[in-house]
Structure formats: structure tokens, C-alpha cells
Amino acid sequence: MSTTPPARLAKPAKAPQPVTLLTVEGKEQLSPGMVRIRFSGDLAAFAGTDWTDRYMKFIFGDPALLAQGERPTMRTYSVIAPDVAAGTLSVDFVVHGDEGVAGPWATAAQPGDTINVRGPNGAYTPDPSADWHLFAGDEAAIPAIRQSLAALPAGAQGYAVLQVEGPSYQQEVAVPEGVALTWLHRSDPAHPGLADAVRALPWREGRVHAFVHGEAQAVMHEIRPYLFTERAVPRADVSISGYWRQGRTEESFREWKAALARAEEAQA
């Protein structure tokens, strides 16, 4: 009997993602910790994409490296209100000090500056047939959560839990009448963290559709086991991931994610 292992099927090569050149048109301070930049460009690549968590990669470096199979420095951001006909979109950047690439770039950006982006991609749109919705996240996820809330059908029920630094960091977020919005302030010792606040929500009857993103430790190690293990929510009904990791750049955060995936695969 042959002991030759079955030949592994080669993974189909991924189609190269489109790269779009964007020009900064204007800037608006949304809160002390967040700046909105309006961009223009030829948004053909965004046509027909309607995920409410649509995101793209800002390329800090030569985009030609991508064609050579190399990876320039890239940072991931949610896309706000792309208008393909008008050729406009916005991005809300967390301003988190001098560290990093994208945050400081956004702080310094001026009208006329240009930058390449790759994408878009996305995976989530709120399911109108869900009995209720759960949104939880920090500043980095507010743009995607805001757009998802705006896409809910009238009469939608649920919770949105948003964590920011303090009261002056809260932003305009419209919620349907049936969705209870809670703001959490990191600077207030009386406020729970994101995971404790999610745990404290009265669990509702029926099928939940959840969107939970933000700092990776809170999201992946604290909220994810609560939803999947304690509440037995089916994986298909949850969009959950770390959007950033305290103390790690996006590159070393990718290593953190890969290590977590390997550890979980080994346990499975």
C-alpha cells in the first residue's frame, strides 16, 4: 500500500487588489482624538462594494513593491461614505500621539497631499433578519460601527457600546430608537472596560448579529470567549477581530494575530 501523502492542492493565487491614488481635500477635527480627512480620487474600485465595515490599506511607500511580491508599510482604515460618481470618500483617523505611521500622517496631512490605497475589502453588513444587534468597539471601530448603525432597518433592536477617552471624545453617532447606546470613558475609574460593559448588558431573546472590533486583547481574549463559549453565539453571527494592539505596530500586531491563530489551530 502506498504511503505517499495526498498532493496538497495549491491555493488559488489571489487576484491583485486595485490601488487607488487619493488626494486630501479637507480635514475636520471630530474630537480631541480623532480627525476626519476628506479625499478625492477615481473610486472605480469601490463600485458595488456595500459592506458597512468596508476598509482599505493606506500604502506608505512605493506601491510598485506590491507587484514585485513585496510589502510596503501599510495601515488599515475604514472607508466612510464612498461616492463613486462624485469621486469622494472620508476616513476618520485616531490621533494617538507621535508613534506610528498613519496617525502622525493624518495629523500632518494638508489639502493637496496624495496617498495610495489598496482595496477595498469588507465582510459585514448588519443582517436585517436578526432579532437584535450588538455593536461594541473603541475609537478605531467607531467609523465602521457608525455606518453599520446607519444601515439598520427602522425598528432594529440592540446595543451599541463605544469606548473613548472621556466625555469630550464622544462623537456624533445616530442610533435607531430600539438600540441603546452606551459611552465608556477610559479616564473615568467608575466606567467598566469594554468587555465588562458587554457582559453587563442584559442578554436578549432570539438571534443576535454582533459586530465587535477594537483593541485586540479586549476583543479577542475577553469578549470573544464570552460570545462564543458562554453565550454560544454561532460563529457566522459574529464579526469580531482586533483592529489594533496596545504597544504593537500593525506589523508586529500581524505577528501576534498569526501566533494566536497557530495556537488555536493546535488546540482544535
Ligand SMILES: Cc1cc2nc3c(=O)[nH]c(=O)nc-3n(C[C@H](O)[C@H](O)[C@H](O)COP(=O)(O)OP(=O)(O)OC[C@H]3O[C@@H](n4cnc5c(N)ncnc54)[C@H](O)[C@@H]3O)c2cc1C
Ligand atoms: C479592518 C480595520 C479597520 C480599521 N479602521 C480604522 C479606522 O477607521 N480608524 C482608525 O483610526 N483606525 C482603524 N483601524 C486601526 C488602525 O489600522 C491601527 O490603529 C493602526 O495600527 C494605526 O497605524 P499607525 O501607523 O497610526 O500606528 P502603528 O505604527 O501601527 O502603531 C504605533 C503605536 O501606536 C499604537 N496605536 C495604534 N493604533 C492605536 C489606537 N487606535 N489607539 C491608541 N494607540 C494606537 C500601537 O499600539 C503602537 O504602540 C482599523 C483596523 C482594521 C484591521
